[in-house]
Amino acid sequence: MELNLKFAKFPYLKRLEDFDFSAQTSIDRRLIDELANGRFLKEGRSVVLLGPPGVGKTHLAIGLGVRTAQLGHRVYFTTAMDLARRLTRAVDANRLHRQINTLMQPKLLVIDEVGYLSFDPLQASLLF
DSSP: OHHHHHHHTOSSOOOGGGOOTTTOTTSOHHHHHHHHTTHHHHTTOOOOOOOOTTSSHHHHHHHHHHHHHHTTOOEEEEEHHHHHHHHHHHHHTTOHHHHHHHHHSSSEEEEEOTTSSOOOHHHHHHHO
8 A cells, every 4th residue: 555655646645534524515425435435446437526726626636546545556646737748748759658558557547736727739638
């Protein structure tokens, strides 16, 4: 598990158990508990956390990533802008296929801050 957490490159560790659901009553705790069991990983489903800044999306995303690591799976955390830049550099170096393969290795890829910044057309195309 420690190796999975190190590989994940979380900016900080947050656990689902530490999330204050009483401060964010709009978040369905039952849904988060359902996600925490990891079935969405086995089913190959995506999870999208939407909402305004400051509601705990990053905390929940990292918490789900930590739970995934506890379940014995690899996780990788990145921001959308960092990922777009890495993919653009990979295109420039004619290594996009290799970069995509690297991103496909973890069981869970957490992409944070998707809606906060603008991307140039190439970055947007590569990211989405």
